[in-house]
Every structure is written in structure tokens, then in C-alpha cells.
Amino acid sequence: MKVKNICCIGAGYVGGPTMAIIAQKAPGIKVTVVDINEKRIAAWNDADVKNIPIYEPGLAEVVAEARGRNLFFSTEVDKAIDEADMIFISVNTPTKTYGIGKGMAADLKFIELCARQIARFSTTDKIVVEKSTLPVRTAEALKSILDNTGNGVNFQILSNPEFLAEGTAVNDLQAPDRVLIGGDLDTEAGKEAINALVDVYAHWVPRTNILTTNVWSSELSKLTANAFLAQRVSSINALSELCEQTGADIKEVAKAIGMDSRIGPKFLQASVGFGGSCFQKDILNLVYISKSLGLTEVADYWEQVIIMNDHQKRRFAAKMVKTLYNTVSGKKIAMLGWAFKKDTNDTRESAAIYVADYLLNERAEVVVYDPKVSEEQILADLDYLNTRSAEENRANITVVNSALEATQGAHAVAIMTEWDAFKTLDWKQVYHNMLKPAFLFDGRRLLDRHELEALGFEFYAIGS
Ligand SMILES: NC(=O)C1=CN([C@@H]2O[C@H](COP(=O)(O)OP(=O)(O)OC[C@H]3O[C@@H](n4cnc5c(N)ncnc54)[C@H](O)[C@@H]3O)[C@@H](O)[C@H]2O)C=CC1
């Protein structure tokens, strides 16, 4: 079967970029991305392509090329479902905040709603593709809903997890290390569905890089990949603390071990802690599944990755307080960066949120600058923690429009996100702007200690 019409439910960080690339690379396929969030869809359709809702290098150009040709954004979910022969589900699967599994399990209510909607509005056979990250065996639940509530049409369910990283999404999608497709390898209809999706990707991905497995392996591989990646960050961060106590330098250690081809150099950058919408959520999900199956040791093993990450964020904030003579009360602290990594406007689970919260508890006056994150988002992130009232947050945090403005009259500066622009900042001017001694805390190992100390800064960097 040849796919002609794709619908993707969910126009977020995954659905938007993924479908834009499919539309760009397969101009013969009509791709419609739908969402219930009208504001988001309006932004995707904004006449000025610079206003699309997700900042991702190179994405606006791809959208400009395909939008209106074979790429469409719409709120008409039902219509797009019925017209499509393949439907991607790319909705959010956050950690549950209520009931059984609260704080650990993935909340699948949005997935179930999609399944029920697909069942209700489908009048022809469909291939349904899990693009969202899901607990292993979710396809079983999807199948049950689709088969029991549908109009008698046939559904094939595939798992096709997404491995893109934010900030590099376009490149990751255009040249993926691999594409993973899980499906029912035991039936002809299952194999046909798998081949249909393989053919979509084969428009630009070499067939040798398209891996097909059974559904459960595919679902579990996604959680496993994120767990391994996050584990590397927690491992290097654990050792960064040891470096600080012993005179070793985490950058030198990372380089030394990374040159071992069995270990490899990637994902060994010590930091103030990993953030992003997925690492924590997916590991918690893995821990929850393991616990549910009675695998206590497996659960404890992976939970440690999160425990270490929380420790790293707290430790960084505590170090600031200790260095500033054990009090930051009434002191102005400039935080440079709020996004969870550079080249994205996404702030979900960013370490900056937790460090700011800690400093606000210590009654600091926090000033934030991020080149891509709005004041509205920063305040919403803090309010979401519910640590204090919205009024109290607004009284003690200020968001400004430049790094230099943020550092004016500050007691300390903290680098929270590794934006390239912070590397080339006029640090001499920053020093001049600040109260003395001028404390600088580098949570990303972005700056050169010798240069900054030569300018007069009291310099602290993670892992040295
Ligand atoms: N953000 C990332 O870099 C990656 C995320 N993932 C996974 O992809 C999934 C989606 O993540 P994001 O795109 O970041 O989430 P997101 O929150 O940016 O986007 C999800 C969208 O789905 C929409 N939605 C929810 N229910 C809907 C419904 N019933 N009908 C229509 N639209 C609906 C929401 O309005 C929202 O715009 C998650 O499972 C996540 O774990 C996987 C790889 C990378």
C-alpha cells in the first residue's frame, strides 16, 4: 500500500517538525497536522513564518517550503482523521499528577482520547502510528479501544518513536541515526503496514537505517534510549562533584574516558542538571513499569539517575548561597539562560526553574535573561511549582532584555543555558557592571576560567 494522506494529531515539538520534514521530503504525500490548541495552529499558519510556535534552527525554512503545498495545519481533527490513510499520534504524555502512579506513571488520557476520536471518525481502514513516547504495551490498549469502538474498519498499529533532540531537530530528522518501526511481524496485514511506513521514510532515509522490530521492542527501546542518555549525564555529573573535592577536572576526565571508543565522547558534558520534557518523565515511567512488575532492583537502579539529577540542581544553588557568605537575601543574582538547553525556546523541566526557586526561597532578587524565552513563560514556569503565590514570584523575579542589563548591579551571575552568545559576551563590561567581589557561577562549563579570573571574577565552574 502507498501512503497518500497523512494526519498527525498533536502540533507540538515533535508533531510539527517531524511532519514538516516528511512533507518536505515526500512532496507527493499530503500531510495535515491537527491540534485542539487553536492558538498553536494559528501560529503554525502565521503569514510570517518566523512566528511559528517552535524555535528550532532551520525549521522556518522547511515550513516555508512545504506549507500550503502539501503541509497543512488545522484544528479540524475529525475531518483530517477521516481523510487520512495513516494517522500519527503525537500528543503529550506527561507524568501523572493525580491518582495511581501519581508523579511516576505516564498520563495516557490524551492518547486514549485520540484513539476514541480515531475510532469514531474513521470510515476507511487506517494505519495508526504511535509517535508519542509510550509505556511498553500501550499498543495493546490502543488496539482494544480502536477495535471495540470503531465503525468496523481495520486498524493496524505501529510504534515509531521519535529520537530527535530539540535544538537540532531539523538535522536529526533529515539524517537520523536510525528510524525505528515496530509492528505486527506475524501477519501479512501487519507487514504491509510496516512496509507502508518504511516507504514513507525511504523518501530520504537509507533503507539500511530503517529498523523494524516487534511493537513491544520498539516501545521499550524509546524509554531505554532516553534512560541511557540521561544516565550518562547523571554519571558525569556525579563525578563532577568528586572532581571539585579532589582537584581533578571533569572536562579532562570526560575527554580521557571519551577517547575510549567503547565509551565514546558524546553526552559527557557536566552541567547543572539535565532538563527537557522527556528524560525525567521517561525514566520515571520506566521505574513505574518496573515497580509494577515487582522488579524492585531494576526500578531502584534507574531511579538513581533522577535522584542524582535533583542533587546536582540543588547542589549548584546551594554552592551559590554558601559562596555568597551564606546568604543571598536581598542580593541581586543574574541568571543567564532559562531554556533547558541552547537553541530551543522550550523550558520544560529546565534546571534554571529549580535553581531560581531555591534562590527565591533564600530571598534573593533574581534577574533573568534568555534570548528565546518570554517573561510570560518564565513566570508561568515558577507559578507551576506552586512554591509561593504568583504575586510573590513577580515581586522577586525580573525578566530583562539583555545579558548586560541582567548583570547591572548584580552580586553574582549564573550561567544556566549554554547559549553561544554568552560565550562571546563582553565579560569585561559585565565585571564592570557588577558589585565586587564579582561572583560568576558557570553551570555549563561554557567559559574559560583563566580568562575570567584574569578579568577579576571569583569564578566557580561545575566539576573543577
Ligand atoms: N519534545 C521532544 O523533543 C520529544 C518528545 N517526544 C514525545 O513526543 C510526544 C509529544 O511531545 P511534544 O511534541 O514535546 O509535546 P507538546 O506538548 O509540545 O505537543 C503535544 C500537542 O498535542 C496536542 N493534543 C493533546 N491532545 C490532543 C487531542 N486529543 N487532539 C489534538 N491535539 C491534542 C496538544 O494541544 C499539544 O499541542 C510525547 O510523548 C513526548 O514524550 C519524543 C521525542 C522528542
Ligand SMILES: O=C(O)[C@H]1O[C@H](OP(=O)(O)OP(=O)(O)OC[C@H]2O[C@@H](n3ccc(=O)[nH]c3=O)[C@H](O)[C@@H]2O)[C@H](O)[C@@H](O)[C@@H]1O
Ligand atoms: O525523547 C526526547 O524528548 C528526546 O530527549 C533527548 O533530547 P532533548 O531532551 O531534546 O535534548 P538533549 O540534547 O538530550 O538534552 C537533554 C538535557 O541534558 C543536558 N545534557 C545533555 C548532554 C550532556 O552531555 N550534558 C547535559 O547536561 C542538556 O543540557 C539538556 O538539559 C534525547 O537526546 C532525544 O534523543 C530524545 O528524542
